Amino acid sequence: MGVRSAVEPPRSGQSAIAQWRRRHFPQLLISPSLLIILGVLIIPIIYSLVVSFAWLNPADRSLDFVGLDNYQAMLTDQSYRKSMALTVLFTVITVILEMTLGIAIAMVLNRPFKGRGFLRGLMILPWALPGVVNAILWKWIFNANYGPLNAALFQLGVIDQYKVWLGEPVSAFGAIVIASLWKETPYVILLTIAALATIPKDLYESAEIDGAGPWKAFWRITLPMIRPVVLVLLITKTIWTVQTYDLIYIMTAGGPQNATQFITLLVQRTAFKYQNFGTAAAMSYSVSMLCFFLTYLYIKVFMRGDDWSGKVKQSKGLRPKPVRR
Amino acid sequence: MTSPTRTRQIGRLVWYILSVLLAAWIASGLAWQALGPWYLFAALVVAWVVLGWHQTSRKLRKRLRRVVLYGLASLILVWTIAPFAWLVIASVSTKADLIAKPLRWLPAKPTLQNYRDMLFGTAGRTTDAASQFMGAFTNSLIITITVVIIALMVGLLASYAYSRFRFRGHSGLLNLTLFTQMIPAVVLIIPLYIVFRQVGLLDTKAGLIITYLSFVLPYLVWILKGYIDGIPTDLEEAAMIDGCGRLGAFVRVVLPVAATGLAATVIFAFILAWNEFFFAMNFTQTLASKTLPVVLTEFSSKFGPNFVLAATAGVLASLPPVLVALIFQKYIITGLSAGALKG
Numbered sequence: 001m002g003v004r005s006a007v008e009p010p011r012s013g014q015s016a017i018a019q020w021r022r023r024h025f026p027q028l029l030i031s032p033s034l035l036i037i038l039g040v041l042i043i044p045i046i047y048s049l050v051v052s053f054a055w056l057n058p059a060d061r062s063l064d065f066v067g068l069d070n071y072q073a074m075l076t077d078q079s080y081r082k083s084m085a086l087t088v089l090f091t092v093i094t095v096i097l098e099m100t101l102g103i104a105i106a107m108v109l110n111r112p113f114k115g116r117g118f119l120r121g122l123m124i125l126p127w128a129l130p131g132v133v134n135a136i137l138w139k140w141i142f143n144a145n146y147g148p149l150n151a152a153l154f155q156l157g158v159i160d161q162y163k164v165w166l167g168e169p170v171s172a173f174g175a176i177v178i179a180s181l182w183k184e185t186p187y188v189i190l191l192t193i194a195a196l197a198t199i200p201k202d203l204y205e206s207a208e209i210d211g212a213g214p215w216k217a218f219w220r221i222t223l224p225m226i227r228p229v230v231l232v233l234l235i236t237k238t239i240w241t242v243q244t245y246d247l248i249y250i251m252t253a254g255g256p257q258n259a260t261q262f263i264t265l266l267v268q269r270t271a272f273k274y275q276n277f278g279t280a281a282a283m284s285y286s287v288s289m290l291c292f293f294l295t296y297l298y299i300k301v302f303m304r305g306d307d308w309s310g311k312v313k314q315s316k317g318l319r320p321k322p323v324r325r
Numbered sequence: 326m327t328s329p330t331r332t333r334q335i336g337r338l339v340w341y342i343l344s345v346l347l348a349a350w351i352a353s354g355l356a357w358q359a360l361g362p363w364y365l366f367a368a369l370v371v372a373w374v375v376l377g378w379h380q381t382s383r384k385l386r387k388r389l390r391r392v393v394l395y396g397l398a399s400l401i402l403v404w405t406i407a408p409f410a411w412l413v414i415a416s417v418s419t420k421a422d423l424i425a426k427p428l429r430w431l432p433a434k435p436t437l438q439n440y441r442d443m444l445f446g447t448a449g450r451t452t453d454a455a456s457q458f459m460g461a462f463t464n465s466l467i468i469t470i471t472v473v474i475i476a477l478m479v480g481l482l483a484s485y486a487y488s489r490f491r492f493r494g495h496s497g498l499l500n501l502t503l504f505t506q507m508i509p510a511v512v513l514i515i516p517l518y519i520v521f522r523q524v525g526l527l528d529t530k531a532g533l534i535i536t537y538l539s540f541v542l543p544y545l546v547w548i549l550k551g552y553i554d555g556i557p558t559d560l561e562e563a564a565m566i567d568g569c570g571r572l573g574a575f576v577r578v579v580l581p582v583a584a585t586g587l588a589a590t591v592i593f594a595f596i597l598a599w600n601e602f603f604f605a606m607n608f609t610q611t612l613a614s615k616t617l618p619v620v621l622t623e624f625s626s627k628f629g630p631n632f633v634l635a636a637t638a639g640v641l642a643s644l645p646p647v648l649v650a651l652i653f654q655k656y657i658i659t660g661l662s663a664g665a666l667k668g
Binding site: 045047048051056061109111115116119121122125128130132133136138139146148182190194243245246263268271277280283288291 | 391394395397398401402404405406408409411412415423424426427428430479480482483485486487489490492498501502505507508509510511512513514515516517518519520523535536538539542543546571596599600602603606607617618621622624625626632635636639642643646647649650651654657658659
């Protein structure tokens with residue numbers, strides 16, 4: 001890749017301004033984007049950190065610094081602890097199911113059969129659907145009186161009376177997981193299919209010659225080869241799932257008994273309903289910390305032992321050629 | 326240690342016993358409670374299949390594999406399409422169809438009246454729902470398009486600079502751009518809300534446009550840089566020798582080559598902004614700025630158990646992103662994977 005130096009020799013006969021412009025051309029190009037990022041991201045992030053150490057007067061935006069009081073209030077708050085535990089539980093369950101289901105479905109869609117292209121194309125539908133529409137849809141599916149789930153299960157004779165799915169803590173939690181899976185798994189599927197396409201076929205051929213069955217080939221070739229994508233998916237999906245909002249806001253409004261009041265909803269309520277911006281900011285920072293911690297954990301686990309940049313671990317007679325990317 | 330043949334014999338024996346057991350179970354009318362819980366039955370079926378797999382000949386196995394493959398594919402098809410199909414069915418049903426017991430799976434008389442009501446109002450009179458919907462639709466359109474255009478213009482310049490030049494702070498700034506995307510939206514919403522309220526940007530389209538830039542712009546910069554990286558510099562150099570300025574070469578040479586990637590990124594950004602709910606929900610109060618997702622939420626709650634209304638609005642609101650995604654799916658999939666592989 002040819003990369004030119006930013007500094008080019010000044011040409012004679014140019015004004016000082018023209019020379020300055022010439023020399024700082026790349027900086028000029030990035031300055032609008034930097035200004036926006038500074039304005040809508042960096043400054044708010046720092047401001048939020050400041051607010052988390054203060055009590056913000058909602059009327060005139062003045063700050064009374066209270067040290068770590070907000071964090072202390074947050075940690076002693078029962079609803080915060082419950083919310084955080086539920087968020088972590090939800091994230092772990094959802095991401096694990098999403099990844100396993102997503103990779104499994106991608107493996108199926110990677111085999112040749114009639115209508116495969118159509119089915120693959122269809123995967124983009126849940127992904128593109130607005131999250132709100134997804135939530136409204138599933139809220140109705142689980143509806144206690146008229147929902148199609150109740151109707152189907154009743155007509156099949158699995159249940160003998162309609163159930164209030166969204167009215168019991170456990171089933172409401174499960175309903176949110178299902179709704180989330182339907183919308184989010186296709187993203188994993190699409191990316192995994194794309195990653196599977198980059199695996200050279202001869203790896204499988206040589207594995208077959210070595211007598212490895214499909215099961216072994218999956219664990220020894222497929223999974224190691226798609227590991228970079230799996231890592232990225234894990235990170236993005238985790239950060240995304242921790243922030244689940246539309247589903248719980250619409251389907252259960254955090255209920256029943258706060259069983260689905262995940263952290264984003266709690267922060268939103270603390271800030272905008274109770275106008276307690278300081279504590280809300282502290283809570284939001286704890287969410288970031290959670291995201292960072294999980295990301296760090298994933299990278300740590302995934303990079304254990306060897307580099308993960310698409311190189312295959314060599315083991316037990318299977319010696320695939322290193323792949324150039 | 327038993328020999329392989331002996332293991333096989335035992336396997337066959339167990340399989341026969343299982344077959345008889347299962348046949349008896351099914352013959353008794355699948356009376357789960359009589360013979361045991363359903364998961365015991367499921368476990369037996371799984372064991373039967375696994376053991377049976379080793380009994381069958383190679384040819385039969387191949388055929389069975391195809392059956393299983395098509396079975397799985399159909400399952401995936403049903404799972405993906407059923408919920409959305411239900412949304413579409415509901416949108417052409419009447420309220421009576423949906424609250425009938427037992428549920429009518431297909432409407433007695435499919436009707437497009439709901440769409441007519443939503444788009445043009447009832448009997449020449451604009452209804453509340455219709456005006457809300459159309460107002461929000463316009464807002465969504467204005468906000469989304471403005472965000473995409475601003476982000477595209479600003480993002481193109483920046484990604485070009487990041488791709489073609491090395492300057493002080495190059496990788497630092499680039500990583501900063503990426504890093505900001507790991508900060509959850511909840512962290513941003515509080516300071517933005519406080520500041521917006523102070524300067525009067527709450528409940529304005531401008532406020533949402535500014536907010537949406539926070540996730541659209543870094544994404545665009547990052548992805549576009551990847552695309553421009555992939556374009557050889559020779560082309561531009563040739564154009565510059567021929568008398569194009571640097572920006573001229575960029576516009577005339579780089580942009581056309583990057584068109585596919587550009588399209589993917591723009592579509593992706595459009596969908597992100599169109600579907601956004603969290604900020605919109607908390608920053609808007611009136612139709613001056615309410616976007617479609619916000620109004621949709623109200624349809625599902627304010628009007629009681631009227632899923633017909635919500636479903637119709639839901640289908641209409643999903644049309645732009647879903648159609649765009651389906652039409653340009655090739656680009657999107659490349660865009661998605663490029664983003665993930667580079668991120």
